[in-house]
Amino acid sequence: MRRAAYRGLILPGVLAAIIVLLAIAAPIMPLIDPVRQDIAHRLTGPSAQHWLGQDEYGRDVLSRIIWGARVSLSVAFSAAAAAALIGTLLGILGGYFRGVVELLTVRAAEIVLCFPPLLLALLVVTLLGPGAGTLIFSLSILFAPGFARVAYAETLSTRALDYVTAQHALGARTRRILALTVLPNIATPLIVQFSLTVAAAMLLESGLSFLGLGVVPPAPSWGLMIRGARGAMEQAPLLLFWPCLALTGTVLVLNLLCDRLRDALDPRGRAMGRPGFLGRVFALPPVPSPPAPGLLSVQGLTLQVPGPNGPIEVVRGVSLSLAPGETLAIVGESGSGKTLTGLAVMGLLPAAVTPVAGSIMLTGQDGMPRDLLRLPEPELRALRGRDMAMIFQDPSSSLNPLLRIGTQVAESLRAHGTHDGVHDRVVALLRQVGLPDPERAAMAYPHELSGGQRQRVMIAAAIANHPRLLLADEPTTALDVTVQAQILALLQALKEAEGGMGMVFVTHNLAVVAEIADRVAVMYAGEVVEEGPADEVLAAPRHPYTAALIASTPEGEAERLSAIPGAVPQPWAMPPGCRFAPRCAMAQPACTVTAPALEEVAPRRAARCLRWRELA
Amino acid sequence: MTAPLVRGEGLTRAFHRRGGLFGRGVPMMALRGVDIELHRGEAVGVVGESGCGKSTLGRLLLRLMTPTSGRVMFEDRDLATISAAELRALRRRMQMVFQDPYGSLDPRRVIGAQIADGMVIHGLAQGTTVQDRVAALLRQVGLDPGHAQRLPHEFSGGQRQRIAVARALATQPDFIVADEPVSALDVSIQAQVVNLLADLRGELGLALVFISHDLHVVRHLCDRVVVMYLGLVMEEGPAAEIFRAPAHPYARALLAATPSLRHRGAAASPLAGEVPSIAKPPSGCVFRTRCPMAQPACAQSVPALRLLPGDATRRIACHRAEEIAA
Numbered sequence: 001m002r003r004a005a006y007r008g009l010i011l012p013g014v015l016a017a018i019i020v021l022l023a024i025a026a027p028i029m030p031l032i033d034p035v036r037q038d039i040a041h042r043l044t045g046p047s048a049q050h051w052l053g054q055d056e057y058g059r060d061v062l063s064r065i066i067w068g069a070r071v072s073l074s075v076a077f078s079a080a081a082a083a084a085l086i087g088t089l090l091g092i093l094g095g096y097f098r099g100v101v102e103l104l105t106v107r108a109a110e111i112v113l114c115f116p117p118l119l120l121a122l123l124v125v126t127l128l129g130p131g132a133g134t135l136i137f138s139l140s141i142l143f144a145p146g147f148a149r150v151a152y153a154e155t156l157s158t159r160a161l162d163y164v165t166a167q168h169a170l171g172a173r174t175r176r177i178l179a180l181t182v183l184p185n186i187a188t189p190l191i192v193q194f195s196l197t198v199a200a201a202m203l204l205e206s207g208l209s210f211l212g213l214g215v216v217p218p219a220p221s222w223g224l225m226i227r228g229a230r231g232a233m234e235q236a237p238l239l240l241f242w243p244c245l246a247l248t249g250t251v252l253v254l255n256l257l258c259d260r261l262r263d264a265l266d267p268r269g270r271a272m273g274r275p276g277f278l279g280r281v282f283a284l285p286p287v288p289s290p291p292a293p294g295l296l297s298v299q300g301l302t303l304q305v306p307g308p309n310g311p312i313e314v315v316r317g318v319s320l321s322l323a324p325g326e327t328l329a330i331v332g333e334s335g336s337g338k339t340l341t342g343l344a345v346m347g348l349l350p351a352a353v354t355p356v357a358g359s360i361m362l363t364g365q366d367g368m369p370r371d372l373l374r375l376p377e378p379e380l381r382a383l384r385g386r387d388m389a390m391i392f393q394d395p396s397s398s399l400n401p402l403l404r405i406g407t408q409v410a411e412s413l414r415a416h417g418t419h420d421g422v423h424d425r426v427v428a429l430l431r432q433v434g435l436p437d438p439e440r441a442a443m444a445y446p447h448e449l450s451g452g453q454r455q456r457v458m459i460a461a462a463i464a465n466h467p468r469l470l471l472a473d474e475p476t477t478a479l480d481v482t483v484q485a486q487i488l489a490l491l492q493a494l495k496e497a498e499g500g501m502g503m504v505f506v507t508h509n510l511a512v513v514a515e516i517a518d519r520v521a522v523m524y525a526g527e528v529v530e531e532g533p534a535d536e537v538l539a540a541p542r543h544p545y546t547a548a549l550i551a552s553t554p555e556g557e558a559e560r561l562s563a564i565p566g567a568v569p570q571p572w573a574m575p576p577g578c579r580f581a582p583r584c585a586m587a588q589p590a591c592t593v594t595a596p597a598l599e600e601v602a603p604r605r606a607a608r609c610l611r612w613r614e615l616a
Numbered sequence: 617m618t619a620p621l622v623r624g625e626g627l628t629r630a631f632h633r634r635g636g637l638f639g640r641g642v643p644m645m646a647l648r649g650v651d652i653e654l655h656r657g658e659a660v661g662v663v664g665e666s667g668c669g670k671s672t673l674g675r676l677l678l679r680l681m682t683p684t685s686g687r688v689m690f691e692d693r694d695l696a697t698i699s700a701a702e703l704r705a706l707r708r709r710m711q712m713v714f715q716d717p718y719g720s721l722d723p724r725r726v727i728g729a730q731i732a733d734g735m736v737i738h739g740l741a742q743g744t745t746v747q748d749r750v751a752a753l754l755r756q757v758g759l760d761p762g763h764a765q766r767l768p769h770e771f772s773g774g775q776r777q778r779i780a781v782a783r784a785l786a787t788q789p790d791f792i793v794a795d796e797p798v799s800a801l802d803v804s805i806q807a808q809v810v811n812l813l814a815d816l817r818g819e820l821g822l823a824l825v826f827i828s829h830d831l832h833v834v835r836h837l838c839d840r841v842v843v844m845y846l847g848l849v850m851e852e853g854p855a856a857e858i859f860r861a862p863a864h865p866y867a868r869a870l871l872a873a874t875p876s877l878r879h880r881g882a883a884a885s886p887l888a889g890e891v892p893s894i895a896k897p898p899s900g901c902v903f904r905t906r907c908p909m910a911q912p913a914c915a916q917s918v919p920a921l922r923l924l925p926g927d928a929t930r931r932i933a934c935h936r937a938e939e940i941a942a
């Protein structure tokens with residue numbers, strides 16, 4: 001990916017090099033003297049001798065554009081570089097030290113922003129007299145505050161990061177922290193700012209020269225050329241075209257160059273674009289609808305994401321089932337595919353993820369089983385929030401901060417056709433989820449509630465329409481343990497109150513599984529490796545991964561925790577045989593060759609291991 | 617008993633939330649007078665829920681933050697009064713490991729350079745010796761020394777946390793504060809990092825302050841535990857004792873609320889309510905609003921941290937300590 005980012009630099013780099021080389025080489029090129037006048041042939045069009053024609057004094061336009069580039073480019077670059085240097089320094093110092101330093105640096109620089117830029121430039125030029133030096137000086141004053149602001153804002157957010165604190169903890173001097181840690185990490189937006197500034201400086205230079213305040217005639221500059229051509233616009237419109245083309249072209253090349261430079265400097269490389277959304281129905285083979293036992297039945301669900309070397313299966317052949325009134329926990333580490341499986345049930349998969357096989361049958365409130373994977377979006381939307389609802393991990397980002405709690409809960413009622421007595425129902429719901437003083441809570445905004453209370457609100461909205469299926473994705477991970485215990489107790493109580501509601505509980509925490517689940521599906525690297533009643537699985541696991549997870553949970557009396565060596569394999573580098581084999585203490589040569597199937601190991605229990613019998 | 621390596625005395629820290637246009641706002645007391653001692657080679661676990669001040673305490677001990685009142689003594693030196701140069705030099709001996717292994721490493725520098733930082737800053741090694749030391753450190757934390765030239769994003773969360781540990785070890789410190797170092801990691805990886813810290817502590821004789829919200833993890837690693845609530849120490853004592861029989865009502869509730877594979881049904885009687893805001897702490901005992909044992913007297917005065925009657929190793933801050941001990 002990084003190589004691609006560097007390759008992207010070639011085109012704008014070559015173009016920029018050509019422009020700069022032309023400007024540098026102007027004195028040694030066989031050009032006509034840019035100030036030599038030829039009044040007899042004034043305003044003549046392009047000819048063999050004068051490729052771009054002659055201007056109002058009969059001077060050669062091509063020669064003037066190339067010589068003018070020297071002036072325009074050097075003024076713009078020097079001004080932008082000086083502004084970047086001064087502005088960045090002020091911004092970093094102000095952002096890092098805050099307080100008085102901030103007042104003296106950033107706030108002082110901002111005063112400049114109060115003046116109209118052209119007026120300020122005019123003032124300076126009038127005071128110091130026209131010329132390239134004055135121009136650079138006034139332009140750098142004008143553009144420095146922009147850099148100061150960007151550097152300031154970026155430094156503020158960077159200095160709070162742990163790696164900056166880590167440098168401080170190592171005993172590094174402030175100088176070192178600023179130069180080695182802060183500066184490289186705020187460079188990206190500054191580079192973008194630089195490209196914009198060079199472009200703006202060129203335009204302003206042209207403008208000032210055009211007003212007669214910049215470069216002194218007869219020295220050529222693009223601004224002066226535009227100024228001269230304007231007078232003869234009606235006789236020779238092309239004269240205006242050439243300098244404008246040079247200006248626009250250079251600015252565009254610069255912008256492109258800086259954009260690509262930013263991509264190349266990012267250590268993670270350019271973000272991969274999302275592939276277009278192809279109807280997921282097309283990717284799926286038609287499946288004869290299997291009979292839907294119970295509430296939810298997932299069969300052979302396989303999910304793919306596109307990768308550089310062909311599609312990658314992030315979830316492979318996952319089958320799950322849930323009876324009414326049951327709680328199924330999907331447990332696994334990051335990268336196990338547990339969250340994607342949950343999102344697939346809700347029909348909320350990210351655009352890059354495509355289901356390519358399997359079916360998800362849900363029995364709705366009307367008793368009709370439907371295959372959610374093959375359901376058109378409008379019908380799916382009608383099911384969401386009514387037949388199935390979801391609770392997310394982070395309650396603070398899943399509530400709209402601008403709307404009152406009551407409004408947000410009422411929304412889920414209104415979306416499904418309840419319009420009478422909404423307020424009373426909302427208050428009743430908030431009371432049901434255990435919010436103290438529900439009347440007042442309905443009028444509160446999300447920020448007035450604590451994390452645990454917000455999660456209660458999310459639960460209230462989710463159960464508003466008595467869903468058949470409640471999907472909870474790590475609902476207690478962001479909460480404190482004493483609050484987690486409350487939420488788990490609440491979910492348990494709700495399930496009993498809402499007779500027949502099934503719950504799918506996605507979590508990484510085995511102890512929470514033990515607390516809440518009837519059945520558990522353990523996922524590893526995109527596959528279900530073990531499934532069965534929670535009590536039995538936790539008491540006597542039939543897969544080495546489940547056993548190892550239980551052993552590594554820090555609880556027992558053992559002095560030393562038993563850790564699973566290594567890490568979860570990356571989805572594009574899955575081991576050929578059993579996906580857990582490289583980390584498994586029981587692995588044999590056969591395990592690295594044959595991918596085991598999910599086998600029934602006892603009634604309603606399954607495991608994906610060649611050697612499960614030895615674990616029994 | 618020898619003198620402690622690090623000692624915090626009456627540590628208090630207030631934060632000011634900006635109130636209105638000009639006002640400084642209400643001070644929020646993140647820490648309200650905490651004493652803590654740490655001996656060479658000792659591991660102390662600091663446990664509590666969000667807002668209890670455990671991270672603030674860690675940063676005060678390293679003087680990454682200055683206390684509003686109270687002082688931190690490192691050996692016999694007061695970290696508040698020594699000169700900036702002395703403090704910088706002292707930083708070689710105290711290090712920190714952060715919670716988020718994705719945020720604590722500079723994304724733009726290769727990990728070898730980041731591990732070497734401490735040695736370069738303190739002039740502990742030059743040239744090829746630095747490379748050798750970096751390789752040795754990577755090996756010590758269980759990583760391939762050949763990976764020194766890679767960038768942080770090429771490593772997994774657990775590996776990054778090992779890199780962060782290697783960086784902390786580079787200056788051969790005597791004292792490390794680890795702020796929730798395994799909370800962001802998967803369970804199977806957590807165990808790896810906890811074991812690594814336990815091994816290093818044994819090999820190098822490090823003094824360790826291990827901050828965590830997970831009691832179970834602390835139990836595996838620490839000699840002593842400090843249980844905090846709303847900026848105050850509720851209970852302090854030997855880890856084994858506190859886990860066997862927590863004395864303070866809060867310590868009991870915290871242990872009971874932690875879900876467990878072995879004792880199901882912890883959620884049966886959860887503690888009511890949530891941690892009050894540190895801007896408006898309750899009067900008297902800060903825990904009284906959620907305490908199952910609270911009496912009217914608990915609202916009157918703040919209970920002092922005192923020895924649990926009949927136990928010379930544990931201290932609790934509770935008006936009803938006598939009844940608890942009985």
